[in-house]
Amino acid sequence: EFKPWYLLLGGLIGVALTIPLAIAAGSLKISGILAIILFIVISPVLGFISAFTLGIIVVHIFRNHHPRRLTRHFRNLQILSGSLQAAGHGGNDAQNAMGIITAMLLAGGLISEFSVPLWVILASSLAISFGTLLGGWRVIDKMANRITKIRPYQGFCASTAGGSVLSLMNVLGVPVSTTHAITGAIMGVGATRGYSAVKWGVVREILIAWILTIPAAALVAGVCFFAARLLFGGVI
Numbered sequence: 001e002f003k004p005w006y007l008l009l010g011g012l013i014g015v016a017l018t019i020p021l022a023i024a025a026g027s028l029k030i031s032g033i034l035a036i037i038l039f040i041v042i043s044p045v046l047g048f049i050s051a052f053t054l055g056i057i058v059v060h061i062f063r064n065h066h067p068r069r070l071t072r073h074f075r076n077l078q079i080l081s082g083s084l085q086a087a088g089h090g091g092n093d094a095q096n097a098m099g100i101i102t103a104m105l106l107a108g109g110l111i112s113e114f115s116v117p118l119w120v121i122l123a124s125s126l127a128i129s130f131g132t133l134l135g136g137w138r139v140i141d142k143m144a145n146r147i148t149k150i151r152p153y154q155g156f157c158a159s160t161a162g163g164s165v166l167s168l169m170n171v172l173g174v175p176v177s178t179t180h181a182i183t184g185a186i187m188g189v190g191a192t193r194g195y196s197a198v199k200w201g202v203v204r205e206i207l208i209a210w211i212l213t214i215p216a217a218a219l220v221a222g223v224c225f226f227a228a229r230l231l232f233g234g235v236i
Contacts, residue, residue: 043165043176044184051161051188058153074152081159088166089178096175097124146202148190158185
């Protein structure tokens with residue numbers, strides 16, 4: 001009996017077999033791929049550790065404060081921590097888009113050197129801002145409510161930790177996912193209340209999606225490339 005996911009499975013297997021051949025042929029740079037894969041793992045781990053540590057520190061410092069007053073203060077502080085996270089998000093994810101667009105312009109001969117045009121910067125910034133504004137509300141709900149129950153002080157710790165990790169990656173010039181960093185941070189603040197405070201089943205679903213994303217994207221890109229070559233012949 002045929003099932004649609006057989007196609008995805010077959011495609012992923014094809015990607016898994018093709019990528020080593022492309023690396024051997026020099027079409028893909030193994031050093032760049034390994035660096036990205038490495039930091040896919042490192043960024044959520046850093047987010048987890050930093051958020052967990054910050055959460056423990058905050059709980060220790062404010063352990064004698066009235067919960068209602070504490071909640072009010074950290075609700076206001078979340079504006080600052082959210083701004084830090086947003087800056088880190090734009091400083092990394094938007095740069096990824098700019099790099100890809102500029103590389104395509106260079107490959108197409110539309111620019112003579114790898115220098116990001118102003119219109120690419122503006123377009124990428126507007127696109128990521130507009131996308132964030134519209135949002136994937138199911139993703140937002142999963143991050144905010146389904147991984148763990150977040151209190152205002154934990155939201156502050158998670159945003160601060162996630163934003164700090166993203167800022168560090170920006171300084172190092174490493175492209176990472178904002179979602180990876182902030183997911184690790186949310187798990188970290190949840191873990192301050194104990195192992196059972198984190199819904200690890202939801203975390204497992206997220207990890208599986210992360211693992212599938214890169215080969216699935218490679219599969220789609222490969223199909224699009226060969227389809228374009230078939231349609232346009234020697235132009236590509």
